[in-house]
Each structure stands twice: as structure tokens, then as C-alpha cells.
Amino acid sequence: MAAESNGGADMESLTQPLLRSQRSSVINSTSQVAMVGANVCPIESLDYEIAENDFFKQDWRARGKVQILQYMFMKWLLSFLIGVIVSLIGFFNNLAVENIAGIKFVVTSNMMLAKRYSAAFLVFGISNFVLTLFPAVITSYVSPAAAGSGIPEVKAYLNGVDAPGIFSLQTLVVKIFGSISAVASSLFIGKAGPMVHTGACIASLLGQGGSKRYRLTWKWLRYFKNDRDRRDLITSGSAAGIAAAFRAPVGGLLFALEEMASWWRSALIWRAFFTTAVVAIILRALIDFCLSGKCGLFGKGGLIMYDVTSTDVMYHLSDVPPVLILGFVGGLLGAFYNFLLAKVLRLYSLINEKGAINKILLACWISIFTSCLLFGLPWLASCKACPADAGEACPTIGRSGNYKKFQCSYGEYNDLASLIFNTNDDAIKNLFSKDTDSEFQWSSLIIFFLTCFFLSIVSYGVIVPAGLFVPVIVTGASYGRLVGMLMGSHSNLNHGLFAVLGAASFLGGTMRTTVSLCIILLELTNNLLLLPLMMVVLLISKTVADAFNENIYDIIMKAKGFPYLENHAEPYMRQLTVGDVVTGPLQTLNGIEKVGNIVYMLRNTRHNGFPVVDEPPMSVSPVLFGLILRAHLIELLKGRAFSPTPEYMDSDMLGQFSANDFAKKGSGHGDSIEDIEFSEEELAMYVDLHPFTNASPYTVVETMSLAKALVLFREVGLRHVLVIPKLSGRSPVVGILTRHDFMPEHILNLHPSLLRSRWKRLRFQFPSIFKLF
Amino acid sequence: MAAESNGGADMESLTQPLLRSQRSSVINSTSQVAMVGANVCPIESLDYEIAENDFFKQDWRARGKVQILQYMFMKWLLSFLIGVIVSLIGFFNNLAVENIAGIKFVVTSNMMLAKRYSAAFLVFGISNFVLTLFPAVITSYVSPAAAGSGIPEVKAYLNGVDAPGIFSLQTLVVKIFGSISAVASSLFIGKAGPMVHTGACIASLLGQGGSKRYRLTWKWLRYFKNDRDRRDLITSGSAAGIAAAFRAPVGGLLFALEEMASWWRSALIWRAFFTTAVVAIILRALIDFCLSGKCGLFGKGGLIMYDVTSTDVMYHLSDVPPVLILGFVGGLLGAFYNFLLAKVLRLYSLINEKGAINKILLACWISIFTSCLLFGLPWLASCKACPADAGEACPTIGRSGNYKKFQCSYGEYNDLASLIFNTNDDAIKNLFSKDTDSEFQWSSLIIFFLTCFFLSIVSYGVIVPAGLFVPVIVTGASYGRLVGMLMGSHSNLNHGLFAVLGAASFLGGTMRTTVSLCIILLELTNNLLLLPLMMVVLLISKTVADAFNENIYDIIMKAKGFPYLENHAEPYMRQLTVGDVVTGPLQTLNGIEKVGNIVYMLRNTRHNGFPVVDEPPMSVSPVLFGLILRAHLIELLKGRAFSPTPEYMDSDMLGQFSANDFAKKGSGHGDSIEDIEFSEEELAMYVDLHPFTNASPYTVVETMSLAKALVLFREVGLRHVLVIPKLSGRSPVVGILTRHDFMPEHILNLHPSLLRSRWKRLRFQFPSIFKLF
Numbered sequence A, B: 001m002a003a004e005s006n007g008g009a010d011m012e013s014l015t016q017p018l019l020r021s022q023r024s025s026v027i028n029s030t031s032q033v034a035m036v037g038a039n040v041c042p043i044e045s046l047d048y049e050i051a052e053n054d055f056f057k058q059d060w061r062a063r064g065k066v067q068i069l070q071y072m073f074m075k076w077l078l079s080f081l082i083g084v085i086v087s088l089i090g091f092f093n094n095l096a097v098e099n100i101a102g103i104k105f106v107v108t109s110n111m112m113l114a115k116r117y118s119a120a121f122l123v124f125g126i127s128n129f130v131l132t133l134f135p136a137v138i139t140s141y142v143s144p145a146a147a148g149s150g151i152p153e154v155k156a157y158l159n160g161v162d163a164p165g166i167f168s169l170q171t172l173v174v175k176i177f178g179s180i181s182a183v184a185s186s187l188f189i190g191k192a193g194p195m196v197h198t199g200a201c202i203a204s205l206l207g208q209g210g211s212k213r214y215r216l217t218w219k220w221l222r223y224f225k226n227d228r229d230r231r232d233l234i235t236s237g238s239a240a241g242i243a244a245a246f247r248a249p250v251g252g253l254l255f256a257l258e259e260m261a262s263w264w265r266s267a268l269i270w271r272a273f274f275t276t277a278v279v280a281i282i283l284r285a286l287i288d289f290c291l292s293g294k295c296g297l298f299g300k301g302g303l304i305m306y307d308v309t310s311t312d313v314m315y316h317l318s319d320v321p322p323v324l325i326l327g328f329v330g331g332l333l334g335a336f337y338n339f340l341l342a343k344v345l346r347l348y349s350l351i352n353e354k355g356a357i358n359k360i361l362l363a364c365w366i367s368i369f370t371s372c373l374l375f376g377l378p379w380l381a382s383c384k385a386c387p388a389d390a391g392e393a394c395p396t397i398g399r400s401g402n403y404k405k406f407q408c409s410y411g412e413y414n415d416l417a418s419l420i421f422n423t424n425d426d427a428i429k430n431l432f433s434k435d436t437d438s439e440f441q442w443s444s445l446i447i448f449f450l451t452c453f454f455l456s457i458v459s460y461g462v463i464v465p466a467g468l469f470v471p472v473i474v475t476g477a478s479y480g481r482l483v484g485m486l487m488g489s490h491s492n493l494n495h496g497l498f499a500v501l502g503a504a505s506f507l508g509g510t511m512r513t514t515v516s517l518c519i520i521l522l523e524l525t526n527n528l529l530l531l532p533l534m535m536v537v538l539l540i541s542k543t544v545a546d547a548f549n550e551n552i553y554d555i556i557m558k559a560k561g562f563p564y565l566e567n568h569a570e571p572y573m574r575q576l577t578v579g580d581v582v583t584g585p586l587q588t589l590n591g592i593e594k595v596g597n598i599v600y601m602l603r604n605t606r607h608n609g610f611p612v613v614d615e616p617p618m619s620v621s622p623v624l625f626g627l628i629l630r631a632h633l634i635e636l637l638k639g640r641a642f643s644p645t646p647e648y649m650d651s652d653m654l655g656q657f658s659a660n661d662f663a664k665k666g667s668g669h670g671d672s673i674e675d676i677e678f679s680e681e682e683l684a685m686y687v688d689l690h691p692f693t694n695a696s697p698y699t700v701v702e703t704m705s706l707a708k709a710l711v712l713f714r715e716v717g718l719r720h721v722l723v724i725p726k727l728s729g730r731s732p733v734v735g736i737l738t739r740h741d742f743m744p745e746h747i748l749n750l751h752p753s754l755l756r757s758r759w760k761r762l763r764f765q766f767p768s769i770f771k772l773f
Helices: A007-013 A054-062 A065-113 A117-141 A151-159 A169-184 A192-208 A219-224 A227-246 A249-260 A266-294 A317-352 A356-380 A415-420 A424-432 A442-460 A469-490 A495-510 A515-525 A528-546 A552-559 A595-604 A630-639 A651-655 A706-716 A744-750 B007-013 B054-062 B065-113 B117-141 B151-159 B169-184 B192-208 B219-224 B227-246 B249-260 B266-291 B317-352 B356-380 B415-420 B424-432 B442-460 B469-490 B495-510 B515-525 B528-546 B552-559 B595-604 B630-639 B651-655 B706-716 B744-750
Strands: A592-594 A609-614 A623-629 A686-688 A699-701 A721-724 A735-737 B592-594 B609-614 B623-629 B686-688 B699-701 B721-724 B735-737
Touching: A065 A117, A065 A169, A065 A192, A065 A219, A065 A227, A065 A266, A117 A169, A117 A356, A151 A192, A151 A227, A151 A249, A151 A552, A169 A192, A192 A219, A192 A227, A192 A469, A219 A227, A227 A249, A227 A266, A227 A515, A249 A266, A249 A515, A249 B515, A249 B528, A266 B515, A266 B528, A317 A356, A317 A442, A317 A469, A317 A495, A317 A528, A317 A552, A356 A415, A356 A442, A415 A424, A415 A442, A424 A469, A424 A495, A442 A469, A469 A495, A495 A515, A495 A528, A515 A528, A515 B249, A515 B266, A515 B528, A528 B249, A528 B266, A528 B515, A592 A595, A595 A630, A595 A686, A609 A630, A623 A630, A623 A721, A699 A706, A699 B699, A706 A721, A706 B706, B065 B117, B065 B169, B065 B192, B065 B219, B065 B227, B065 B266, B117 B169, B117 B356, B151 B192, B151 B227, B151 B249, B151 B552, B169 B192, B192 B219, B192 B227, B192 B469, B219 B227, B227 B249, B227 B266, B227 B515, B249 B266, B249 B515, B317 B356, B317 B442, B317 B469, B317 B495, B317 B528, B317 B552, B356 B415, B356 B442, B415 B424, B415 B442, B424 B469, B424 B495, B442 B469, B469 B495, B495 B515, B495 B528, B515 B528, B592 B595, B595 B630, B595 B686, B609 B630, B623 B630, B623 B721, B699 B706, B706 B721
Parallel strands: A699 A721, B699 B721
Antiparallel strands: A592 A686, A609 A623, A721 A735, B592 B686, B609 B623, B721 B735
């Protein structure tokens, strides 16, 4: 056995810690600040710990049956409201996109019919340009946080990373209208990601409840003024977002749970299920209404729901090998896609750093480039004669349909235009459709696939709200169709099914989720019998792609510098003790502290938690009393419950505070220490911190391994963990662990020798060919 | 604001703990033993904590790339094997049931055709009797743990409760063959629950890997000798069980995650998804094979997969109100079902206590009673003329089909016999079938519904492997059909769809899961368009039923006395500190302890963890070194690394132990202290506990509220938490928290005054009318 065979060698190291020599040689002054290295913007950690100070206890004890009923009622009411609002926005979104893009295509097509090709191109190009310019401008100037898909931001938030401004009202408005305009502008981007962000925004704003400035906050909402309940609401909101984008209620729920959420429990599933059910029912009712033709160009095709085939899918074991290969290549393509996208994003960030004008210019250039491609490429395809047995009008004169006329004469259609000169939703519908095995030409599909692949990569990074889901589905579907044509008559599956499997493989290769993608695709295509094949494809493509890089959202999240806390420990974390990473000067407060000291400490550090230690005059030896949060200290100072001598606070003074003051403020709503003025006299007074201190913080002993401390930190969802010494007699607390201390960059920076050690990265990875680029 | 308005009254209590007066007046000598009040069988807790002793560290450090690859390879190999074996057993199970029950029904029907009614009844009754007797006998005498569904046991295991014998080889064998025989015996029981238990058993046995006695344990499996990896395997196994029972891979996975698992993470979803995909593919291949007719009577209907309808389901808002009412009543029925089942189980437990013979007699009586009912009731129904446009042969002469002849003449059929004198799978198929709105009579359906409802309640508790899923689906489907008939032509939904919704409502009312039931029913009926209605029905029925009692598995689990750790804290736990519940004499060991003391302590307590404290001669003041587990102490004593004087262990002595000795043994495989003999001389010697002690146990301060400690205990998955004093100078550890200390029974027993306090049960509940019974 390996452990025994080299037992002799290891025996010596048993009594020696691994890194003793380097200990305390590095000063890490940021270890109390929850923010990450490269990006110095004030990203804060969320705190899911129950801060058990006297005020919190008072609030708990005061909660009777009525309060608990209020709380439960509000939870369900908010879940219901999230469902209603998100589904209405999702519907409005689709309605607007279909109508705006529809009018654009109808006008252009009519000009094409009249053979006024250059006028058609001008109309097409200019409308796309304007539709791109609008979201680019509002995103740049009103809310830069609304750019991109938003899924990485929400995922980071649900992991406990609070990036500023991501859930503000401005972001919501920009996200909704920006997304509509950007999607309608024929940019090669999706609407699912922005819908997720929209859902999360709505959930956050509802939980925050109105404007505090105008005293509109409903007092029943005060129970939601903590990070735990906000987290639950935002999880439901993001589930509702996907549910509304794809009309996939169960898929949306599972996506939120599998991909987005870092913490969840049965009760949350159940409430999120309620939210997505509300979404499903409202969307169904609205679509029923639209079927009667009152929604303009929305028509039947609005919300994507591709009915692949209603006949039984029969496939045999002989169909499995091509599907395996499809999954394998799909995984490779997905990993390559992620790699390229990361490179392009890095390139774009250089451009974007140079100011808002450059961002907008970039968006404009991409729009012009896209218009040229979409209008120009179909000319490369030769016209095909309409099939005699076509199930629908050929060529299609209206907006959607399998057979676009474009420049062809009557009785013919342009297969490439049917895909490329169309909305993405319609392109997917064309690719997924059955009984159309001979519709597309080799050359057209190859051109379409390559266009999709590269155009979606260069389009994602522009400064507009932009999703990745739909572009990835289109690209994957065209890839699947190609495989289907390659198989020809050797397979029992028709090309539409190959397109579905291709989409699954490419989604698996980029997004890397399994169950939720499976269910989303099932709900999109309404075909359960494909399930086993879909599962195999997803498994293979995810496995293959995982060998090369991470999923696309994690890549974007890391590029943005969010300190995402992984669920698993890196191998070298087992070798390090907690004491190896917490170093630097620890700032502690006395149980009864001088106001001046507190103010000095708050102004000169950015720490968010301070250990409170009762020092000898108040106790026999220094005793750790607890941990006090910066926000609570500021509230306390604002109350000015000071006394001239060090003494315990009496109940009169306590009475001037209410538990509500100590509730967690929404992101960006907290006061800053710089806003409070103190007189010299006040600074010399004392304040009793005991009633405001969390008297039972979670602690770990300094000899605990970092991996084990991570389990506590991650599972319980903490912001601070106090590190206590192994031996008594020294200071009762030796440090504070924060999210920052678990970040690999921080640890490897503290202990560069780990970079060369064999524990650095033991995870299984193929020698990454992509690193050669 | 409420908190403010009574702030004055609460202000006084702020500085006073709630229960000071009662503190330490109650001696709780069992607080270190993880076992529950009423049942004194040795139920142990599982331990998901990383025990960081020197040996563990050695093992971790010794793991290089090769070991990690071994571990990863084994994880996937085991997931694959679980899938393969569970699907083969599931298929075998169905094949056997369909053939045994099929032959029985064919023989009986042939006799009925020949009008030899009493002979038919004799054959039917006697074969049922024998088929019931066999599982009753083997369950009673070979493995009583195999009785019932097994889902409560697996659920408790995944929560950290290790009941003895539930995953032994005997249990597996009894479960498989007992379930086949019992289901074939026309007892009104299901096969899904036993399949879940079978899957979990297989996963556990595979992870344990062969027999240790015969040295067959594969050394690559040593990485799985801990509770964390076993938990993961068993989660996958139970997912595979449902997947195989219903051929619902995604539904099975979600059921395992939503209902069974207490802990899970993304990586686990992904591996369990792989397992259920393997199940789906193998089952598909086997069924393809059987479609060629080589599986006897298995035929097309074997594994349940009810193709409800392939045409589009159209429904409008007017269909929603009846569906809401259906869900509401379904919830009431489900709650009533749970209530009755709990009562019957309590009654049966009185009978079962009187020995194996009584249990078997009970099973026999139920079998005879069932046979009489199934054979007798159809005589009450009048014969109906076959419809002219029947889609299939009428009357059906073979085994399955919608139109059973029973006693009727040619050209007629007995609708009640079509349901009741049939396997449950076929009854469900008949109820779910479309275009059969006029097939059933009012009277027949009412009789059938009542029979199902009460017969399944009395059948579940008999001493055979018995599931609840299928009986609940049958009962719910007949209820749904009744509602459909009541609606008549007022609804656009056909009666088959009403049956599906009825099954959903009754499942929601008893099982109380949402997403997984939704997906299981979708996979069973292959109709995605029903999804929104199904979601609404499940939501309503669960909400209604939750107001009355718990879900059926939790009721059974509590009746069995498993100390299940809930995810949420009871309101009164916020009022108690950890110090209020840990009392009683604490047993601590010295860092270097006399062998005699250890042996004495192990023999005279049943504690599973002991704090190790370094006392003054070895340190300046008493210092908490860590926590040592009973199992590790026993290994240490077995190694006899004693020294005559108190001294640290040298590396020679350490070398005689290997990390593998300290791996967690499988359930029931550990040694007992009673098995080891010590000489007088040895008892007077000393042993150094330091290298074997977990030097970084999780600790909480004694003033932490119980609710907050529960968060740590539950989220991290602990077995012991050390309680440290607030003030230093006293003993460095004041107690140990175990699972037992969080059980409401234990707490209310310690502090009876809480029973009368307003915090006792603040959870929202309707005044339970059932309590009047």
C-alpha cells in the first residue's frame, strides 16, 4: 500500500509542520478584507452567519406567532410576485423582440422582393446599427453592471460575493430594454442570460422593498433584511428567469439549483418550484391570448418551444456510436469555444479600459460587421428548387418559415438565408424541424456553423446585455445537422434529432451542466424519448470539455475577479494549517472601548469584522468575547451611546437602539464611517460593545488544516472565522479567516514554494494544448 | 414595530439567560451516545468530519497523482457498476413479477373461461398465499431490516443515522426475492421503495468491496472507507433504484436529491446523473430485446411507461378551477392516508412485537383477505357491452388489456375486474388510457378507489418488502378518474388525463415532493404539455397536506425512532444555549493516559468520542488537545503500543500502525472493547494518545444558541461538537454535543417548561382535526 511503503519517509514529517520556516515572514495586511487581489473595487462578502448579539436575540424572542405568520406569508407572496413580474417581463421581452425584429425583416424582405437590394441592405444595416447603439449607450453611461449575460454575477452573488450595483433599479431597467434592443438588432447574442439577471434583480428589489429614502419600506419586509433570505429570493428569481426565457419551468428551477446556487435546501426547491409554476401558467395564458393574433408579429413562434416530432423516436444500438462521436467532438468544440471566448474577452477588456466611447465604438463596429455578414453570406449559397412535398409555403414570403426566398426567383429558396437572415429562434426552429433532411446544402451549413461559432464569440463581449445560451444552441444545432448529413442514411435518426443532440453536446461542452440542460432541452423540444441519448451526449461532452478548461460562466467570473469560493479544497490546502495563512497585524477591540480608537480603526482599515477581547481590568486574563461587525460599529457610533468612563451600558441607553438598526442593509445602502463627525470630547469617551457583539462566533483552532476550515466556511456560509490558539496563555485570538484567505492566488502568493510542490495541482487534467496558444 | 413596542419588557431579559434556574439540575448521562430515546437499539451516528490526526495527515500527504487517479477512476467505476447492477436487478425484478403474476392470472382466467369459478378462486388464493408466505418467512427470519419500503431507512442513513443491518448482503437478497414474490402475490404493495433500498444496498456493498474476512477487499477501495464517500455512493444507488423502477432516469435522480439526500453538491449530481443514464440505456436495450417476444409474458407492458396521449393536450383557463379542486381534495386525501397509515403501523407494531410467528400470521391473513376482495368484488359490477369502436380486442382474453371478461359472457366485459383483477401496473395503464371516457361505471370506480385506499393502508405494514409508490399512484389515478367523470363534458381534458392529475395530487399529498414527482410523472406518461397543470396540482396538494401532518416517509422514520436531524431549528432552540443541553458527567482522557483508565471508560460508557486534555504535568494549565474516537482507541489498544511510564510515543511504535487501520469500518464491522483481553500488567501501562487524536475538532462556545450550533452540526455533518467555556481558567472543555442533543424529545425532556412556553411550536399548522381521533 502506498501509505505504508513510503511510511518511513513521511514519519519524520509527522511531527513537523510543513511550512514552519516561512511562517510570519510575509505580512498580509488584507486578510481581514473580503476582496480579491487584482480588482481593487470594493467587492464585499455576504454573511450568512447568525450574528448572535443581544439585539438579535431580542428580535428573535420578540417574534411571536403573528410575526412568524407575517414572515411566512411574505415569503410566499414574494415568490408569487417574482413569478408574476418575471413572466410578464419575459413575455414583454419576447413580444418586443419579435415585433421589432419582425418589422425589420418584413420591410427588408419586401424590398428584396422588389429587387431593391442595396436599399434593403441600408435599411437592415442602419436599423441594426441604431438598435445596437441604444443599449450600448445606456449600458455604458447608466449601468455598466448590466453588460453581458449577468449569470456570472448572479452566480457569484449566490456564492456570497456582493459586487456593487448588480441588483440596482438602473441595472434592471437597462437590462430589460437593452436586451430587447440588442437581441432585435440581429447581434449574435441571446436573451436567456439577461432574463436570469432580470429575475434576480426583481427578486432583490422586491426583497428590499421600495425606496428607503422615501420611507416606502414595508415593515413586514424587515425579516428579509439579511443575506440568507435575500439569497433564497434571488435563487428563486434566477430560476424564474430561465423559466421565462425558455418556457421551461422545471429546467429553469434545475438550472438555478445546479449551476447558480451554492447553497440550497428542500424548502427552497419547493418555493422556487412555486415561482416557476407561476411563470409557466402566466406564460401559457398569455400565449393562448396571442394565438388569437392580437400580438402583432408575435404569432405562434414567439417564445421558443420547438416541437421536434410527435412520432415515436425509434433508435437502435447501431445509432449509439455516431452519437458518442457527436458528443466527443461537441465537447472538444465547447472547450475550444470557451478558450477562444476567454481570449476575446481579455482583448476586449483592453479596449474597454479606454473609456465609454471606445466601448460604444466597439459595439458599433460589431453591429456593422454582423449586418454585412448576415446580408452578404446568403449570396454565396446557390438557390434550391422548392421540394414538391414541402409542408409549408415555399418560398416563405412572411417573416418566419423554413424556406426563405432572399434573392432567388419564385419556386426556389435560399437555404443559407433561411438560417442566417432570420432571428435566432427561427433558425433553431428550422434546424430542429423534422422531415427536412434534404433541405440544407453542405456548403450552406458549414458556412452557417462557422459564422455562428466565431460571430457569437466576438459578439458576447460588447457592452450590451447579452446572453450565451441561444447562440450556443444555434451553433450546436448546426453542428448536429452537419453530423446528421454526414451520417446520411446510415442512421435511423432524422437530421432534426441530430440537431437537437448537437445542441446538447455543444451546450454540455460550454455550460457543463447536466440535469438542467437535459430538462431544458426536453422542455424545448417536447420529446422525452430522446432522453437516454441526450444524457449520453451531455455526459460525454462535459467529460471531454472538463479535461481542458472550466465552464464558460466560471471563466467569465474569474476574469471579472470575483472571489468565488469553490466547494472542494485544492490538494495543497490539506498541507497548510489555518495558522499558515492568517498573518499580519490583527486589530482587536476592548469590550469597553474608547470611541477614538474605534473611529481610528474604522477609518484606517477596511476590515469588516473585529474581534472583541475583554482585557485584564475587566477580567482576570484576556478573554475572547466575540466578533463585532463594521456595520454594527457604525450604527453604534451613530447612536452616540457614549459614557465618559469605561462602564457597562445601562438599559436606558440600550433602549435608544432597535433591532432593525442592526439588520443588514441592502448592497451599497450602508453608511460609511467617513460620513459621521465626532467632537474631540466624544472621541475621548467610552462605549460598551458587549450588547452589540456577536458573542458566539464560529472559531477554529490554529492547527486545523485549511481544507477542513474551508468545509466549515463554505458549508455554513461564513464571512469571518476567528482563529483561536492551540495553547492558552497567549492572546485569546490569533487571527481572522475570510474568503480571501481561501483564494488560491492569495495562498500561493503567501507560500510561493507551493507552486513548485507536488501538491500544487493534483487534479486530473490533460496536458492542455490550449496553453500553447 | 413589534420588536420595539414590547422592547421595554424584553429589555430586562436581555442580560439574563432564559433557563438559568434549571441549569444542571438534570443529569443527562446519554448525551455522548448517539442513540434515540425510545428505541434502545444501537443506532449510531455517521461522522462526516475529517478526523485530522497524525495518521490521517500521513495518509493525505502520501497521496500522489497516482492515488488520486485511482480514487477518481474508482468513483466513476463504482457509479457505472451501480448503474449496471441496479438496472439488471430492476429488469429481472420486473421480468419475474410479470411472469409469475402473469401465469397466475392466465391460469385463473382460463378456469374462469371454463366457468370453473371455485377452482379459479382456489388457484388464485393459494398461489397468492404461498407467494406471500415466502417473503414473510424469509423477511422474519433472515433479515427483518428488509421489511417495508426501505426508503425511510435510506433517508435516515443519508442524514447520518446508521441503523444496523440495513445494507447487509442478507437484506439485499431478501429484499430482491421478497419483493418479487410479494408483488406477484397480488398484495396491494409496490416495488419502487424496495428498488431504492436495493440500489442503496448495492452501492454500499460495492463501496465496502468484497468480504474482509476472506481478504477479498480490493486495496483501491480503501479510499472509500469513510462515511462521506459511502454517503455519495448510496445517494447514487437510491437514484438508480427509482430510475430502474420507473424507467425514469431524471426523475430518479431528482427524487434522490429532493427527498432522500440531506447533503449534496454539484459533483454528486453529475455522478448520479451518470449512474441513472447507465440505468436508462441498459433498460432500453433490454426492453428492445424483450420486444422481440423472448421474455415470456413480459411483453410490451413490463416496465411501466404509460404513453398517455400523443396528440396535443389543449386546455383553457376554464379547466383550471376543477384542477384546483382536484388538487385540494387530493391533498386532504393524502393527509388522511398518512394519518391512517401511521395508526395502522402503530397497531401492527403491537402485533409484531409478539414474535415472528405473529408477523407471518398477519401477512397470511392479509393475503387471504386480499384474495377474497380481488376475486369477490368484481362480481358486484354489472357487465357492460363492449364498445363498437374499441381500439383493442374486447373482451381481452389474455392477461392485460382494458376489457377483462371475468364472469361476463362474450361481447361483454367487467370494468371492475379490468382494474382490480389485474396487476397494479396494468390497472394504472387502464386508468391512464385515453379515449376510454365511457369505459368505467360510477359504482365500479368508487368500489375500486375505496378498495385501493384502505387495502394499501393495511397491506403496507406486513412483514414483506413493500413499497408505497405504486399503490398511491393507483389510488390517485382512480380518484382522478372519478373527478373526470364528475366533470363529464364540462372539461376539455379526457378522463385519462384526469387520472394522471389525480395520481399527481395523491402523490403530492402523501410523499410531498414536488420537482421529482413532476418529472417522474412526466417520464411515466411522456406528456410534457401537462406540465403546468401538474405543477399546480402538486403545489396545492402538498400545501394542503402539509398543514395536517408530515410526509409519509418522515412519519415512518419517526415511528421507527431514527434520530433524523432536521434542516431547520425549532423556534425554542433559539432561546436555549448550548450549555443548557450539554450536562452530565463529561468523560475526558489525558494526552498520555493509563491503559486501565481507557479500558474502564470504554467498557462503562457507550460514548463514541472522548475529549483529550493535556493536564498540568504535561502543560502549564489544562489544554484541550482534541477528540479521540472510540474506534480509534480500540485500534490503538489492539496494537498494544504501551509504555511503562508516561512518555511520548516514538516513531518505531508509530510505525506498527497504518492509516488503513484507522479508516472507518463498515456498519457492524468494528471491533468491540469486550473482545480484547488485557493483562494486569498492561492495564497499569501508559499509552500516548496524541498521534491518534483529531487535533482540530470543531468547537462551539457554551453561550452559542442551540439553533446556531445546529447550523454547524447539520451543514458540516458532524457527529461530535466540543463545547468550550466562555471564560478560560475552568476546564478547557465543558461538554460534547451529539445528534441526540438536538432531538426535540431530548430537549423537551430536559426542560419541560418549554412545553408550556410560547416558543414550543410556533410553526403554522391548522388545528389538526385528526388529533380528535
